[in-house]
Amino acid sequence: MKKRALLSVSDKTGIVEFARELHALGVELISTGGTEMAIKAAGIPVKNISEITHFPECLDGRVKTLHPVVHGGILAVRENKSHMQQLENLNIQTIDFVVINLYPFKETVLKPGVSFEEAIENIDIGGPTMLRSAAKNHRDVTVVIDPDDYTKVIDELNKSNEVTYETKYDLALKVFQHTAHYDAMIAEYLLRHGDKSPFTKTLTVTYEKVQDLRYGENPHQSAAFYKEIFNTSGTLAEAEQLHGKALSYNNINDVSGAIALLKEYREKATAIAVKHSSPCGVGTGYDLHHAYTKAYDCDPVSIFGGIVAVNRKIDIATAEKMNETFLEIVIAPEYDDDALACLKKKKNLRILKLASISEEVKPYQMDMKKTLGGLLIQDIDAVLIDGEPKSVTERIPTKKEMEELLFAWKVVKHAKSNGIVISREGQTLGIGQGQVSRVWATENAIRQSNFPVKGAVLASDAFFPFADAIKAAAEAGITAIIQPGGSVRDQEVIDEANKYGMAMVFTGMRHFKH
Template sequence: MIKRALISVSDKTGIVEFAKKLKELGVEIISTGGTARKLIENGVEVTKVSDITGFPECLDGRVKTLHPVIHGGILAIRDNEAHMAQLEELNIKPIDLLVINLYPFKQTISKENVEFDEAIENIDIGGPTMLRSAAKNFKYVTVVTDPRDYDKVIDELNENNEVCYETKYELALKVFEHTSHYDTLIAGYLRNRLDGKELPEILTLTYEKVSNLRYGENPHQKAAFYKEVGKNEGSLVNAIKLHGKELSFNNINDTNGALELLKEYEEPTVVGVKHTNACGVGSGYDIYDAYMKAYECDPKSIFGGIIAANRSIDYRTAEEINKIFVEIVIAPDFDEEALEILKSKKNIRLLKLENISKKQWERAMDMKKVNGGILLQNVNCQLYKDGLKVVTERIPTEKEMEDLKFAWKVCKHIKSNGIVLARNKQTVGIGPGQVNRIWAVENSIKQAFIEVKGSVMASDAFFPFSDCVEAAAKAGITAIIQPGGSIRDQESIEAANKYGIAMVFTGMRHFKH
C-alpha cells in the first residue's frame, strides 16, 4: 500500500494530474524545488524535502535529497524487523513511491554551441541515486521515471490498492535502463571532447528506439531500428518519409549503404543499391543525367533496389524512375511534380533527407556483432594513403584519372573481393563479394550492360597474380587503380606495361566484409 510518495521531476508532463490523483487516494507527497512550486501553484499540498530532512537545500540546489532520512525511507526492507526498528528509532518514515526523472542532460548537449560548464551542471546526482535505491528495493517501493507509466500506477492503485509485483519489477528495470542510458550519454559526451581517436578501454554505447520493424533480415526474425543520440545530420535516422509503407530491416540497411557511398561525391550523383552492394553509380551535369548513367549500368539489378541522389529529384528524373519498380528513393528534396509522379506507385517509399551529403565520419565508429562480442573500428573515411602513384610506363590521361578516382570511390563501398569498371563517371560493371579476385574481375566484365572496352578498373585490394591484368587487357580496359603491396606487384606492372595499360597505386586497400 502506498502511503508516502516523493516526487521530483525535470519533465513535468502530466505530473500535476498524477499528484492530484495520488492525493485523492490519501497519499502524502514530498517534493523538492521546482516540482514543489509547480504542485503548490496548482493546488496540490506537498511537504518539502527540507522539512523532512531538517536541512536546507544548498550549493545552488546541488544537495537536496542526499540524506539518510530520504534514503533510509527508500531502502528499508519492510519485512525485516531490524530495518523497521531502526527506522522507528531514527524517526524515519518509509517512502513507498518514488517519481523522478532527471536533469535534461541530453537536451542540453544537443543545443548548438552549448558551453561545457552548462553541460556539466546538467548532470543529475541525487536523482539517479534515489532511482537506483528505489529500483534495488522494488519489492517494497514503486519507482516511476517515465510519465507514460503514471496512468498504469493509478489504475492499479484504484483497482487493488497497491501496485503488483510484476509492474514494480518492470518499472525497476526501466530505471536501470534509464540511468545506464543517462550515464553513457555523459561518458560519450566527455569522450568526444578529447582530440584523440583511441578506442576506449571500456566501451559503453547507448541508442534510442526509432521504431519496431515488421521483421528482420528474414520474416522469422524480430527487429527494431535504434538511433544514436545526437544531431545525426545526413543520417537515415533523420529522413522524413513522404510516401509509402514503413521501412524494413533490409530497406534500412541497404539505404544506409547507398548513403555512405553517395557522400563520397560532390557533383550531382545517383547511387543504385541492391542487397547492400552498388549496382549502378553515375555522376553527371544534373541529377537526370546522373540517374540515367546509374540506371544504364545495370537495368536488371536496380529493379526492386534503392536509389539515392544528392540533388533534388525533378519531374524528368521522376518519370524515368517511375518506369521501373524501386523500393526507395532518398534525396534532399523532391519537386512538387516529381512527388506527384512518384506517389502514383503505392509501394514506393520516398524519403527526404536534408544535408544528405553531410559526413559525420571523423569520430564515428563502425561496429560488427560477433557471437559473444563486438568488433569496433574507426569508420573508413580515407581514400588514399599518400596520394596516387603511377607505377607503369604509361601515365593515365586526364580523363582516365578522373574515371579512376570515380571508380575507386565506388570500389571502397562494395563487398570484397570487389572490382569496379567505369567510364565517363559511370559504372560499367561491378563484381562484388567474390571469394577470389579473378572471379570478381570476370564477373564485372561478364555482367556489364555497357561496352567494357575503353573503361578503367578499380580493385579494392592488390592483385595476387597478373591474371587480373591479363583479363583486363583482353576486355579492352585501359587503366587500373589498386592499392599495390603484393609480393608479386612487379608481375602485374609488367603485364600492364606489356598491354599499354596505365596503373596507379593508392597505397591503401578498402576491404569491406
C-alpha cells in the same frame, strides 16, 4: 501507515495531475524545486524535502536529497523487522513512491554552442541515486521515471490500493535501462570532448529507438531501428518518410549503404542504385535525370526491387524515369511537388527525404559488427586516399583517365570484397563483388557489363596477388587501373600492365568491406 511519495521531475508533463490523483488517494507528497512550485501552484498540499531531512539545500542545489532520511525511507525492506526497527529508532518514515526524471543532459549537450561547464552542471546526481535505490527495493517501492506510466499506476491504485508486483518490476527495469543510458551518454560526451580514444577498457554504448521494423533480415525475424545520440545529421536516422509502407531491416541496411556511397560525390548530380547492400549502379551527370539514367543503364536487371539514393532535388523527368521500374525506396534531399506526386502513384514505394544527405560524416563515428560472443569495433572508413596516387607504369594516366579512376575508386570503396569496378565517363559499367577470387571478380565485372568496356578504367579494392586479372582486363580493352599495391608480386603485375600499354596507379590504401 500513511503512504508517501517523493516527486522531483525535470519533465513536468502530467506531474500536477499525477500529484492530484495521489493526494486524492491519501498519499502524502514530498517535493523539491520547480516540481514543488508547480504542485503548490495547483493548490495541492506538498512538503519541501528540507522539512523531511531538516537540512537545507546547499551548493546551489547540488545537495538536497542525498540524505539518510531519504534513502533510508526508500531502501528499508518492509518485511525485515530489523530494518523497520532502525527506521523507528532514527525517526525515519518510509517513502513508497519515487517519481523522478533526470536533468536534461542530452538536450543540453545537443544545443549549439553549449559550454563544457553547462554540460557538467546538467549531470544529475541525486536523481539517479534515488532512482537506483527505489528500483533496487522495487518490491516495496513504486518507482516512476516515465510520465507515460502515471496512468497505469493510478489505475492500479484505484482498483486495489496497491501497485502490482509485475508493474513494479517493469518500472524498476525501465529505471536501470534509463540510468545506464544516461551514464553512457555522459561517458561518450566526455570521450568526445576530451578527444579520447573510443577503444576504452570497457565499452558501453547507448542508442535510442527510432521505430519497430516490419521484420528483420527474413520475415520470421523481428527487428527495430535505433539511432546514436550524437552526430546523426546526414544519416538515415534523420530521414523523414513521406510515403510507403514501413521499413524493414534490409531496407535500413541498404539505404544506409547507399547514403554512405553517395557522400563520396558532392560536386556533380549523382544517383546510387543498391541491391542487397551492394552498389549495382552509379552515375554522375550534368543533371539528375542524366545521372539516374546512367545508374539505371549500368544494370537494369539488378536495380529492379532496389534502392536509389540521389544528391539533388528530384524533378518530374527523373521521377517518371524512376517509375518505369519497380523500386523499393527512393531517398533524396528534396522533391519537386509534381515529382513527389508522380512517385506516390507507386503505392508501396517508400519515399524518404533527407535534406542533409550529402553532409560529410562527422568525426568520431565507429563501425560495429556483432560476432558470436563479442563485438568488433573500428573507425569508419572515412578516408578515400591518403596522399596522392602514385603512377607505377611506363604510361602515366591521362587527366581524363585519372578523373575516371577516382570515380571508380569511390565506388569500389563501398563494394563488397573482393571488389572490382569498371567505369567510363562517370558511369559504372560492371561491378564484380563478394568474390573469393580477385580474378573472378574482374571477370564478373567484365562479363556483366551492358556496354563494351574498351577504353574504360578499372578499380580494385585491394592489391592483385597475380597478373591474371590484369591480363583479363587488358584483353577486354581496359586502359587504366587503380589499386592499393603492396603485393609481393607488384612488379609482376606492373610488368603485365606495361606489356599491354596500360596505365596503373597505386593508392597505398586498401578498402576491404566484409
